[in-house]
Amino acid sequence: MTGMQPDAALAAMRDRQRAARQARRVVVTRGALAAAAVVGFVLWANFGSGRPVFSPHGTPETGWDAFRETYGVDTFGRDGYFVRAIQNGYNLVHHTHKYAWRFTRKGALDHPNACIDCHSAEALAYAFAASDRFDARLGRRVSFEEHVMRCYATHLDGFVPTTYDPAVRDIRIFARMVAHHLQLGEGALERTP
Amino acid sequence: MTGMQPDAALAAMRDRQRAARQARRVVVTRGALAAAAVVGFVLWANFGSGRPVFSPHGTPETGWDAFRETYGVDTFGRDGYFVRAIQNGYNLVHHTHKYAWRFTRKGALDHPNACIDCHSAEALAYAFAASDRFDARLGRRVSFEEHVMRCYATHLDGFVPTTYDPAVRDIRIFARMVAHHLQLGEGALERTP
Amino acid sequence: MKRLLPGWKKAVRLALVVSVLFGLYALTLARHDERARIREQPVTLTPGCADKLARYGLEAGPRYISPYVLARTEQANTRQGYSDEDVRAIQRGCNIIDDLQGQLAADPARERWNATRFVRGTHSSCDHCHQGIGDKQTAAGVPQTGSLSLAASWVMADMYDQFTGILLPYELRQMQCYINSSNGYKPNVADDLIRDVTAYSRFLAAALDLRFGNRYAEQGIDEVTASQTAKRGDDYVRGAALFKERCARCHGPQGLGTVVDGKVLFPAVAGPNAFNLQSRNNFSFVSTILPGFICRNMPPGEEGTLSNQDCRDIGFYVSNLPRPAGDKQGPLAALWQQLMMRVMPPLIHTVETWQRPGEPAGSGT
């Protein structure tokens, strides 16, 4: 340092200052870009994407309106959280590979690839009414939610959602609604009128 | 200072320290005494005094129980804010010099010295029902409360309470209760059955 | 110099102070006289009040007999009459209830005792909650249950109020309306604004023959609890859909009310002109009050068409719309509510216009 000439020292200082300014500019620009990206994504997700995962509204799949009418879903209101959950349950049951793709390895071309291929809506309702029983094969009491979780893992070749996951909850709520429509009570037997 | 001898300076310093200690002791003692006096007064007022002004309960004067029964005060509950106000109103109307001594110069020996000497309970109720009218003599509309305030100032030789004062409010509530008992409506005439 | 000037200066200063004080006193006297003159002037009634007071036979005279009671009971109920002064007070009170802010008056400030001083928004009028000018009746002419009747409220005044912790006189109850439901400031208890409304309420009680201390069904609100529904949960998503369907037509798609030519046709239920967060309308989670009001009084002309669950859903949704903070909630809450009230409506409007360009994005203001 002490050996440097005054001019060289000055130039070095200027270089350092310029470098610092440039570094600051880069940091600020990156920050602004990142913030803009986040805000842009949020705006796109909420307003522009139209993707069901970003929307509070259920996607009306084929047959939903007929189902809604047949099973009297509107007794729970035309819209609202419960009905939206039923609709998502309907979608999950009928198009499992599409709405619960995270938990199933079956795709559009595999078969069976949806709950409805094995269980009718009524069967799910009866299963719900008689759930929470001891399963001798497993050696423990199994809830409806656990049955659903096991289905994802076995028949759908997939992964296990948690008991809180909408992919489980909304099938329960779907079954509950059908059970209400059939006026089932606890432990109802499928052959009982 | 510089002319003083070391011993004298030391003694003066000790004197000053002693005086400061003493002054501090006096301040602390006075503070403690004042605090004790406040706490003592609060405890005495709440628990030891038995004086009605420190008690939420009305003082049962002679005739209150009979009045209470006759006029069906208990339809408003056996106790409670409204009934306590009625009781205070009863006391004010029957023993004005005692319960509203701040607003009347009439004492126990003067006569008349209470509202009831001029107005019956019924008369107060009718006055309440027909209050808020134009008074040609005063050239303005006069409320029941203002009538009461004027009574304090004129017939009771006293002073004017504010419209918010319990000495006014509880006479209104008393009149309201009697009006309820008589099932009066707005503007009821005293001779009307 | 040093001795003379201060004396001269002192005198000027004193004269100035005296003249300012005198000026204030003169102003007070002038205002006082103006009030006295207004009290003596004939009252221009609003159309609603002209109709109502004529129906109830309000006239100066030594005796008052209510035509309403006469028609219903076939008995003449003779009451103490009203002087000209009393009649004008009742008329002014009726005008205040019908049109608090004087939007129907030629000289709003004079004819309504300058009532806008006590109100923050431009929408509030007593009649919005106390419908039928404080005396709502069914088509059959029976007082409407849960319609916040002023007459029934007057005969039950002075009861203990747990919100304020006092025996609440009718006059102080009116003040609360100004503070919370009108999001404003309280008039003095002896202000003509308060006293005229009391006079009108008392007249209504005479006209309807209500008795002191009796409970009438038209008093207050007929509350609607969750246990009066099918217990399917109060849901503001359902409430929002119902609001769009049944309420938005009048109150606007975002509850901001409808104003035409400076006249409030339908009041705001959200935003800067609405009742505030501390209004009794707005205990958002456990409110039984707003649902009760909606069930009995909304939509006008179609009362009773909403189910209890509908009313609770709509009430829950409306309680969640942005509105002014209450007086006791502090500056942070006030700031946040202001932000929400200013930012959300235009944002929602933009998004709705964008998403559904075909539909009209909202009538009203």
Added chain:
Amino acid sequence: MKRLLPGWKKAVRLALVVSVLFGLYALTLARHDERARIREQPVTLTPGCADKLARYGLEAGPRYISPYVLARTEQANTRQGYSDEDVRAIQRGCNIIDDLQGQLAADPARERWNATRFVRGTHSSCDHCHQGIGDKQTAAGVPQTGSLSLAASWVMADMYDQFTGILLPYELRQMQCYINSSNGYKPNVADDLIRDVTAYSRFLAAALDLRFGNRYAEQGIDEVTASQTAKRGDDYVRGAALFKERCARCHGPQGLGTVVDGKVLFPAVAGPNAFNLQSRNNFSFVSTILPGFICRNMPPGEEGTLSNQDCRDIGFYVSNLPRPAGDKQGPLAALWQQLMMRVMPPLIHTVETWQRPGEPAGSGT
């Protein structure tokens, strides 16, 4: 030295860590096995549960026919039966509802899944609010309206809950009871404590033949609003007098409950053992819930003897007694409530003893 010791030390350290982890794993396995053993052990029923489950004919078998339904409708309603394991779960659930803290159990911790971990006070038991072991009936054997029936609640679970903002499953609703009504902590959703109560509630729904998604009058609380009274104001002075007269006999003069020989005969409604400020029982100003509970369920054996106004007065008074702060109210509120709970009761006791030395100043604890 420097090279040898570290290696030796490292090995010791590693062994220590491994053995601690292994120990924890072994402990977990032991606990797990213990739970499995408990599940297989026969259940000692409380007297109440023995009676109730016998009445409802709970037995292991391929089919279940409810004697209750059979007696009422004269139709055998055949349902899927229960295995031995299911029967024990239902029995344990019943015990939990009747006696959460195991005060009637030989080994409280084991027999109640260590439930006291989730509760702060020593009083709480589900049965205090969910009377009749979650299935209260009138003398005629009809479910009591507004009695917080567990069975009716189970068939209406999963509805939208505005307090939490979610579709509330039955299991999470139970957690709320532990947090607020029991002023405690929440068990895991899959804990036996929760699952056994669900099993018992489901069994009750089968025994009473309730159908999914239907609203039954015994569900929840039959709320009492101000508009269901004569509107004379909710008054805690009247409430205090009524409490002394009708409630203090069991709940104690200051609502601290009655405990005899370590057994809670009547629970605290105030003080450290009571529900907390965030319980749904305690929305103090606008509560319709606590009055509704009182009107339908109190005093036991004399239900329905209190008027709506009485219930509101008592509810308002009880809500104003000191009790623990809720989880979300922060340390200052908690400190203040603790101070009030510790200081006020002895002070009031002293004053009352001093002022009325003749009277017994209070039974209970």
